[in-house]
Amino acid sequence: MKGPLFYSKILLFGEYGIIKDSKGLSIPYNFYNGALKSDGSTSEEAIKSNAGLSKYVAYLATIDTQLVQFDLEALTKDVEEGMYFDSSIPQGYGVGSSGALVAAIYDKYAKEKITVLENLTREKLLALKTIFAEMESFFHGKSSGLDPLNSYLSIPILINSPDHIEATGIPAQQTGGKGAVFLIDSGSIGETAPMVQIFMENMKQEGFRNMLKDQFIKHTDACVDDFLQGNIKSLFRNTKQLSKVVLNHFKPMIPAQFHELWKKGLDTNDYYLKLCGSGGGGYILGFTEDYKKAQQALKDYKLEVVYNF
Template identity: 55%
Template sequence: MKQPSFFAKILLFGEYGIIENAKGLTIPYNFYKGTLKFVDAEEHSDSNEKLMEFAAYLSSEMPDSFDIERLEKDLAAGMYFDSDIPQGYGVGSSGALVAAIYDQYAHNPIATNGLSKGKISELKTILGKMESYFHGKSSGIDPLICYMNIPLLINSKDDIDTVGLPEEKAGKGAIFLINSGVPGKTEPMVQAFFEKMKNEGFRKTMHKEFTKYNDACIDAFVKGKTEPLFKNLKNLSTWAFANFKPMIPTRLLNAWENGIQSNDYYLKLCGSGGGGFVLGFTKDFEKAQQSLPDFELEPFYRF
């Protein structure tokens, strides 16, 4: 059978902030994708076994929402998730898997076309409960973007809407990914964040400063306003360097600080951090490449 593909995602803005009701902006990243497939081969037994464990979770926690019998039958026939989305890199590997299972095995899956805010919120809740199996707790945002495959503006936990983005231009500017070289683990990073939130000083700066810079970046990016975008990106990158240092991959600490000092580029977390990809923004991609000779930069949006 021919199965649909589900693409990776990038959370441009809102990492950790969306947990505290700040805004977020997430976009599909079609460079990576995953598809449910059938094959009689030992090389995919690991994926098949992990899907069986996920199916057992769905059978226990959400039995009325899925055709568990058909899912288990297909897994017994060797179904696996064929994915090139790197795991632990902040681009939605578990989100794409959750989206694929929901699409094929949910009873009456919600269609993606013309969804109201209420339906988007309902879908996010279902997908979040599914993805909680992988991360302990999930907002549902990652599988939602992987399932809908269109940019989403997160105004708050219960207010999510589709959004149009400025068209790409063949300019000098770029948003890019840097590979830290090591995968990150979402659950311990999120737990560390909640520990930090117990500190009143951190909580105050998170709600006042992070939210201010983060939301201003989103507003400027959506409206295509480069100058206010980069002004607030510098503030956001500086704030993260001071307050999110445990989440910044060690290999990128010097590069992160260099970007703030040189203004050649600014770095920010891509997802929960600790490893995986880091996001970069620059007005001059060639200059950023020259300033980061030890890293391979993967541009995905030009302006």
């Protein structure tokens, strides 16, 4: 038995800001995926994943049944018989490894589930997001529910505010385009919870709150609008500003070995870097108007193109 595939996601814009009402744009990233499997595998990964699922089943049993009900009997039986989540999505990299698992479990075991084939009204999207936030908080302590939502629907999602989200279309990629959005592997794993903790501590300071509103959210919103409308020149201007704000105010979330590289991009305009997810490790997102130039400047690192302009 092998369940359907669920893909990783990339939050192009909106990390941290969406906690405080900024816009956000999340897109599926089909390079990585995961599926529930029951094939009797005794590999180390399968055994570890199965043990993790046992703990997760116990957690799902505590979720308010008014919100969502699962066929816990079938789920428990499948887990006891060795079911595991076979995934190529790297954990702790900001591309939604737990989101894909949550989507797979909901898809297979939720009763009266909202399906992808329905007319997805704002109410249905919000209902799904609320369910997924509850399901995913087992992994992060606090979840927005967006990663599983993206993985479950496999379509780009525009976040206007926490209670106003919609499925959206993004401009078609220019396959031969010079510009690109790319991922850099930082070579280390990022833990979401401690990063969010730092952010919440900073939020207690008035100066940080003002910076978030006047700079971070302003540029994030502009980036989302520019990207969706295909205003590339303006997008890069705003991404540069956003990159600068992150370097100045979100230093703990940027792995130390990238501080110089981050600044170099801003100085040369060869590329601009931003956080991918909560930071602290995992992937870093890069934006460039000339991918060849960026490749040259970042030749010591492994890059993966996500989108071409």
